[in-house]
Amino acid sequence: MFKYLLGLVIVISLGIAGWLYNLYDEIKHDVDKVVNYSPKQSTQFFDNNGKLIANTFQGENRDYVKYDDIPARVIEGLVAIEDTQYFEHFGINPDAISRAIIKDIKARAFVEGASTLTQQLIKMLVLTREKKIIRKVKEALLAIRLETILTKEEILERYLNHVYFGHGYYGIKTAAKGYFNKDLYELSLKEIAILVGLPRAPSFYDPTKNLKISLARANQVITRLNTLGWINEEQYKISIKETPKIYDQTLTQNKAPYIIDYVTKLLINDIPDLKYGGYKIYLTIDLDAQEIGKKALIASYEEAVKRDEDFRKKEKSSNDEYINDLNGALVSIESNSGKILALVGGMDYKTSMFNRAVQSKRQPGSAIKPFLYQIGLNEGLNPASELADISRTYDYKVNGQKRRWQPKNYGGNFKGLLSLRESLMFSRNLSTINLVTDTGIDIVRDNLQKYGFKTIPNDLSITLGTMSVSPLEFSEYFSVFANNGTQVKPYIIEQITNNKGESIFFEPEYKEIDEPEQTYLITSILQDVINNGTARRAAVSGIELAGKTGTTNNNVDAWFAGYSPSIQTVVWFGKDDNKPMRKTETGGKIAAPAFAFFFKEYLALHPEIPRTFTKPSKVFVSTINGKTEYYTQKSPLPEIEIEIVPEDPNEEVMEF
Template sequence: MSFVKVFLRILVVLGIVFGIGIVVFVIQIYSEIRNDTDKIINYQPPIATQIFDRQERLVANLFDKEFRFYATFEEIPPRIVEALLAIEDTLFFEHPGVNIDAIIRAMLKNIKNARYAEGGSTITQQLIKNLALTREKTIERKIKEFLLALRLETILTKEKILEVYLNHTYFGHGFYGIKTAALGYFRKSMEDLTLKEIAMLVSLPRAPSFYDPTKNYDFSLGRANNVLQRMYEVGWISQEVLDLSLSEQPKVYNDTLTKNVAPYVVDEVQRQLVGLEDLKTAGYKIYLNIDLDYQEIAQEALYFGYEQILSRHKEDEALKEKLNGAFVVLENKTGKVLALVGGVDYQKSNFSRATQSKRQIGSSVKPFLYLSAINSGLAQNYQIPDIARTYEYRVGNVRKKWQPKNYGSSLSGFISLKTALTKSLNLATINLVEEVGFDRIYREILDYGFENVPKDLTISLGSFGASPLEMAKNFMVFSNYGKVITPMLIDRIVDMQGDVAYFSGEERELSKPKQSFLIVDILRNAINQGTGKRAKVEGIELAGKTGTTNDNVDAWFCGFSPSIEAIVWYGKDDNTPMGYSETGGVAPAPAFSYFFDKILEIDPGLERKFMIPQGVQSQIVEGERVYYTDESPIKYQPKVNHDTIIF
């Protein structure tokens, strides 16, 4: 065999091997391209969820890693498309995905400058680099990009490619997508943008950090002017429009991404929706029952009371660090949560005392005990002994005594049920519980919604705990005339497809309206004449009950108007006393009053007088107006003096 024949055979074999190699390489590239194509065709980016109040005002944005709002191509104004193409890819609607002329020009420029000075990528290729491929400068990647661009444009329309590009691209400052950037930088929807603002936005993808107008405003303007000049050169805007736009200096906002104006509320929303795994990425719109006006006033009211407490204890430096509070507002008839404040300062502590903390409720339990007494047939004027008692009991082999006292230690002898609750008398309440029957009282305390209640007489003085939100729910047995509805923070959730999920609370009737009103009247009296005087507001009927625990560790005010209920709590986070005199009537009652005084200013049409249900009658008994029903009729009892009784 001659040398020539051998050489030719070798060439043939090498050609076959090379050809097979090329085929294998192409098949591999094509396989990878198919996978990469799917990433773009089936593009489903993470989309931020938005939370709104009941008037559809933004409360917060929720997102995971990328803050994005999605815009369809139909939503994107033509001027945005023109500005983008003018500076990035003027022949976008004419080329098949790659622009050979642009690539050649870029190569010549790079050779001339002896460095990588310019690329020839089309919008399609840029999208591929951002979404499907790495940015490494290798021959293999460039081949993939080239082939993928050609393939992609045979599958997707030009409009769809632009849609994906404008939604996926990073525009700096944490903003992903053109819609997000418009809202973020200018607080405008896309259709409200000026041409100069559009030019500033489409300048950003090339160097998002450098052209970020919140950091480098002048550079951003300069780049935008280049965009405008280019639009003029290609004939897409007139000289008049160019001159007008060049002179404009848009206002730019440096907002936080979340725009969270009610952080305690937003945290609670996330806790309630913890099972929704795509909460921060699926673009939900969550509409709350919260009213931002009420929320702001509740926060102000809580801080007002906090400052008053501190002013009474200026010498106590530690109090300022430990003292805190909570404020919850409900709509009586619906259970909708109108405001929820979990602390005095979220920046110092994001722990929500409104929902996550259970504190002893003290005397704020008493209306529930008296409602049980009313429902057992006792009347408002029923006489109960306000006398001292000593209870002896054993803990193991140790004999102990419990000697409860009234605040101030005074005794009144026999006193009406109405007066006893108005003045929040401890001893009268304990005696009432024994008269009605402890077992019945205990059972009904659980029915009212309280949990982990000790089975002893200390429940008469509220020796167990509840969160302010739980107290708000349970107090609806008065504010809603016997009907208790699970408090609802969320009204509805709308997904990206427009499907709506509504939220509603469970409703239970625990007392008849006429019976509950008998306690409402007493609680109204407690504000007018009793322990809640500091909660009074001129021009509106209010009802409520103070609550104080041993040594002034916790101070509550639980009250309501004919349409709105408000629960206020103050205490120290370490469960130590707040200081002398910080009772429910001193610490939280003024905050309650502050709230309703301000609410009347923004909502003067608020219902002002309590409705008297059918079946309720009244008459004057010994100088006092007494309300009664056929189930709790007026009774007359002889008054008897009692000395201290030891059991």
């Protein structure tokens, strides 16, 4: 009988062994998913000072961390509460399995598990969570196999990066940033205890929802560490009493949504896994400058609203069509490199995601004039050259029908003769038209194309700035003045690093167009525009600034484009539907103050930036008509004065 039973046991044992072998042979390659672990990782965007701008992710918000960068205390806390014998066992813990089996038999149900950390990782990545014996057997077999392939450290690295910590956080580095706004090495013992206690029931122990329960769980971890002798009594008492500050923040933490949208659109075609590939994208953006830009637009907007309210009270009118839907945009770049420091696409991203800095095409109006005058200077004129600010009437035909165009100055007057400097200072339309006429439309048109403008009209409406540009495009074109004749292409991406640590870098793109001495002549005039001309509201004490206002017909668009010796900023205000603003809302009234606000605040943060423009050595100074004026070899001082009398000094004129 004994031999019969022994034989039966042997047969059953061999059968079980054979079954286990066949099962193992069938599933052994399932661990490849763990060995070749490649999880979805959040892509992070940083500003030029290394500050996090945003996370983007697809499904799982995860910031991967290498084992060597995980503090030892985190490992101790996890092992203490989840798998004390982790570094001793071979993937499964026979003692724990025995205890669990006895309890399960007594309860006639699965009441206690005995999974090691290795088994837990297998369950998360390979198997289902259903409580069946076959799944537990597979789990044990795969855990044993995994420990023959990976080291204990490699297994822990995968575990701590894959496990869910609640609140949308995957991986311990993400959870540390999310719950405590800290890096792993900054965590206190209590904070570590909260984190390592979460995987057992992440939603239940989520400290943003159930802080008392989460703290109680953390105290279990700390008590266990003390019982094992891994922390001393003093550390235990301090940690038990601590209540860390918990942050309940968005997963993306997006501080500049217009920027992240723009960068994503730039990259998504070339990097399809951009949102989940674990890239580190370093931008040229300065988050402080970005915040100043937003505040600058809001401040000018609120002043416009106040003006509109005052007007309606005065006129006893309820008509608010002029201020409804008013919006704006701002682009600020580093003049000598094109690095975008701030890019604000609208007043409120939550209200409208449309990025006006990039996507909106608007007419620049009189902001085009510096280009027209630069062309004139390059053709031999000088800031002291006299221009005729007189009325002219132009007859032309449209579809065979006779038309007449009689352009006007803003304010309805004209001055007869004035210098080129004065004409640009006060944005005189009539003298500008005469400048273009005398220079030649073809010459002006060809040169505007050289600066980058497109769809340029082949008639005198060229002087009105009727071609359409986005604020970002205009920033590129206008940089020819801010960067001493060399145009720079604004760019926003500095460096992209993939999850393997491989990086690509981006560099400035330059286009030499004008000589530095020639653009300095324009800079000197644009300084006068701010100091004594149409843009006095753009002035900021303690720094030299140059710039030009722009207002289109019927006050549809209001611009200010200007620069300091190192930074250029373009501001635009208008409505998305191209309806007019109130006539009081000109480039000088609404856009120039936003420009001044930006530079005043930026200067307070960066007092080290250059304050004065540097005159090129080939720019000379002399006196003409009792006034000091600059000249160059290409733009000599005028030798002859010609007196021109207006055609009709009493003629009534209107703004166009």
